[in-house]
Amino acid sequence: MYDAVVIGAGPAGITAALYLVRSGLRTALVESSAPGGQILSTAEIENYPGFPKSVKGWELADLFEAHLAPYPVDRLRGEVSAVEPTSGEGGPFRIILAEGAPVEAKAVVACTGARHRKLGAPGEDTYAGMGVSYCAVCDGNFYRGRRVAVVGGGNSALEEALYLSRIVDRVSLIHRRSAFRGSMVYQEKVRAAENIDIVTDTVIDEIRGSKAGMDSLAVRNIVTGELGTIAAEGLFVYVGMDPVSAYLPAAVEKDSAGFINTDAEMRTSLPGIFAAGDIRSKHCRQVSTAVGDGATAAMSVLAYVEQTNA
Numbered sequence: 001m002y003d004a005v006v007i008g009a010g011p012a013g014i015t016a017a018l019y020l021v022r023s024g025l026r027t028a029l030v031e032s033s034a035p036g037g038q039i040l041s042t043a044e045i046e047n048y049p050g051f052p053k054s055v056k057g058w059e060l061a062d063l064f065e066a067h068l069a070p071y072p073v074d075r076l077r078g079e080v081s082a083v084e085p086t087s088g089e090g091g092p093f094r095i096i097l098a099e100g101a102p103v104e105a106k107a108v109v110a111c112t113g114a115r116h117r118k119l120g121a122p123g124e125d126t127y128a129g130m131g132v133s134y135c136a137v138c139d140g141n142f143y144r145g146r147r148v149a150v151v152g153g154g155n156s157a158l159e160e161a162l163y164l165s166r167i168v169d170r171v172s173l174i175h176r177r178s179a180f181r182g183s184m185v186y187q188e189k190v191r192a193a194e195n196i197d198i199v200t201d202t203v204i205d206e207i208r209g210s211k212a213g214m215d216s217l218a219v220r221n222i223v224t225g226e227l228g229t230i231a232a233e234g235l236f237v238y239v240g241m242d243p244v245s246a247y248l249p250a251a252v253e254k255d256s257a258g259f260i261n262t263d264a265e266m267r268t269s270l271p272g273i274f275a276a277g278d279i280r281s282k283h284c285r286q287v288s289t290a291v292g293d294g295a296t297a298a299m300s301v302l303a304y305v306e307q308t309n310a
Helices: 011-022 037-041 057-068 136-143 155-165 184-192 287-309
Strands: 002-007 027-031 074-077 080-087 090-097 103-110 114-116 147-151 170-174 196-199 202-210 213-221 227-231 234-237 241-243 273-275
Touching: 002 011, 002 090, 002 287, 011 027, 011 037, 011 057, 011 103, 011 287, 037 057, 037 136, 080 103, 090 273, 103 287, 136 147, 136 155, 136 234, 147 155, 155 170, 155 184, 155 196, 170 202, 170 213, 184 196, 213 234, 273 287
Parallel strands: 002 027, 002 103, 027 074, 103 273, 147 170, 147 234, 170 196
Antiparallel strands: 080 090, 090 103, 114 241, 202 213, 213 227
């Protein structure tokens, strides 16, 4: 029986585990992949305090992991398929892993974040891995010196368009609205880049290609209705995120998009379950907010465990 099990080893999960074990709680951290979460697919992080010259995503992930490494946190590998209350009113909880024996904990901190949403255009599945990608850092180098497109209007789309512009020949940045949602500092950099073509008020109707891979996009201007074609051997999709939250009990309240509702102390509607990071229903999803969520959740877990032990 653990005092707490943290699910997910991104910035929120590593921070929560660090604070929990330093508070003297018996803690386990469940990891389904390499520690770091979404920051592993981010080229440069420019707005995390303490790194005025920016830091590469994988470098920051390594630093987080190195900070936690000396502490006695049990590391459990694998996907969590379910979290089951062992009583009708909350904890303790049984954490069911896709492989291996289940574990039990007095409290659970859900830090599994979110996954990139698919565009939903015809050809997306056909050319997945043959042109269509959701990670510029992972796949951008395959398109060195070639032409690619990025679709989306938030920070991720703008950041990755800038990253790709340093590798590829030319980037078409496609957004369905007339204005971007991303930070102005990124918008200014995108507009200043000589090899980024900005294509607004436009949607992708189809991803086209051959057995060798994708080679173009059929696009449509939603204002004029004009149809067109954009040559691109790669398409990087950044049109939002879907939360990884299906494993949680139905009693945990979620918003309409599936993100977890919490109070300011990271408590969910089910006593003993807490949520931190991108899995939460909130407006700002950044490394700094994930770290803050993780620390707050850990302190709330400590108070909860002390109360249940009393």
